[in-house]
Amino acid sequence: xxxxxxxxxxxxxxxxxxxxxxxxxxxxxxxxxxxxxxxxxxxxxxxxxxxxxxxxxxxxxxxxxxxxxxxxxxxxxxxxxxxxxxxxxxxxxxxxxxxxxxxxxxxxxxxxxxxxxxxxxxxxxxxxxxxxxxxxxxxxxxxxxxxxxxxxxxxxxxxxxxxxxxxxxxxxxxxxxxxxxxxxxxxxxxxxxxxxxxxxxxxxxxxxxxxxxxxxxxxxxxxxxxxxxxxxxxxxxxxxxxxxxxxxxxxxxxxxxxxxxxxxxxxxxxxxxxxxxxxxxxxxxxxxxxxxxxxxxxxxxxxxxxxxxxxxxxxxxxxxxxxxxxxxxxxx
Ligand code: TYM
Numbered sequence: 001x002x003x004x005x006x007x008x009x010x011x012x013x014x015x016x017x018x019x020x021x022x023x024x025x026x027x028x029x030x031x032x033x034x035x036x037x038x039x040x041x042x043x044x045x046x047x048x049x050x051x052x053x054x055x056x057x058x059x060x061x062x063x064x065x066x067x068x069x070x071x072x073x074x075x076x077x078x079x080x081x082x083x084x085x086x087x088x089x090x091x092x093x094x095x096x097x098x099x100x101x102x103x104x105x106x107x108x109x110x111x112x113x114x115x116x117x118x119x120x121x122x123x124x125x126x127x128x129x130x131x132x133x134x135x136x137x138x139x140x141x142x143x144x145x146x147x148x149x150x151x152x153x154x155x156x157x158x159x160x161x162x163x164x165x166x167x168x169x170x171x172x173x174x175x176x177x178x179x180x181x182x183x184x185x186x187x188x189x190x191x192x193x194x195x196x197x198x199x200x201x202x203x204x205x206x207x208x209x210x211x212x213x214x215x216x217x218x219x220x221x222x223x224x225x226x227x228x229x230x231x232x233x234x235x236x237x238x239x240x241x242x243x244x245x246x247x248x249x250x251x252x253x254x255x256x257x258x259x260x261x262x263x264x265x266x267x268x269x270x271x272x273x274x275x276x277x278x279x280x281x282x283x284x285x286x287x288x289x290x291x292x293x294x295x296x297x298x299x300x301x302x303x304x305x306x307x308x309x310x311x312x313x314x315x316x317x318x319x320x321x322x323x324x325x326x327x328x329x330x331x332x
């Protein structure tokens with residue numbers, strides 16, 4: 001039986017956080033067992049923040065090395081660069097014409113970005129429609145993402161339904177979202193656990209990046225907020241103990257120990273003991289990940305081969321869908 005298709009992407013901007021890993025990369029790895037997975041480095045999305053040539057090139061190779069270090073296997077899955085498959089921008093234009101302006105104005109991420117960004121360009125506004133093109137080109141069954149992308153996936157579904165209904169044909173498969181089942185779909189900021197951990201956060205004490213060394217990790221976890229108004233117990237309670245719960249989610253996802261077991265393990269321990277364990281396990285986990293990362297990162301020949309092969313394979317699928325779209329529209 002043909003395997004169902006999983007598609008997802010990450011922007012090669014800056015350094016990824018433990019949130020990106022838990023919310024996206026760790027899921028991507030697991031899904032390879034059951035599905036045919038297609039993973040994209042969304043370099044065109046990254047242009048919404050201006051990048052110098054050498055920085056963008058470098059970030060693309062860094063991101064690819066992280067995919068490989070996280071266990072994404074190019075023999076099983078397609079890994080490719082968005083800009084290498086021109087069908088993405090071609091379909092994006094067509095979908096622009098099927099997307100209502102008033103719906104786009106409601107996109108939460110866009111509204112947040114215009115408040116914090118001096119460079120409010122049209123790419124930022126159109127960004128979810130390019131995501132729609134990414135996903136719909138591959139007749140995707142599920143899209144593994146973090147919680148911050150839910151509204152975008154809903155939009156993709158709306159666009160696909162509208163297009164299919166307009167032409168009375170099932171040109172696009174209607175994709176579903178897929179979230180981390182162990183509460184990891186939204187890792188929160190360390191100093192403000194009511195806010196998402198974001199790689200673009202200006203205060204770096206809010207985030208754990210995949211490249212933080214042991215000393216930095218210790219400093220950041222030690223200063224993470226721990227809900228001082230409550231009795232100092234290590235319990236999972238998202239409403240009353242968001243800080244401790246966030247650390248429990250991180251610890252559970254990197255050690256694969258269920259949250260209830262962790263609660264039991266730290267039943268008679270204090271915040272300090274608990275944080276020591278988070279520090280220890282994060283350092284262990286990230287050091288292992290980085291060791292694999294550097295192994296791949298220094299082999300640029302291998303990385304370039306993976307990119308070339310992946311883009312060739314992705315193009316084959318993308319061409320089929322775009323041809324169907326052109327035919328049904330009358331663009332022959
Ligand atoms: P990006 O690069 O901002 O984030 C990549 C993935 O990481 C998830 N994520 C988180 N998960 C849990 N906790 C967090 N704190 C956290 N922060 C980020 C995001 O939800 C995402 O899954 N537009 C996308 C990239 C993209 C894409 C696509 C995704 C381009 N085309 C098609 C899916 C399908 C983005 O900017 O993600």
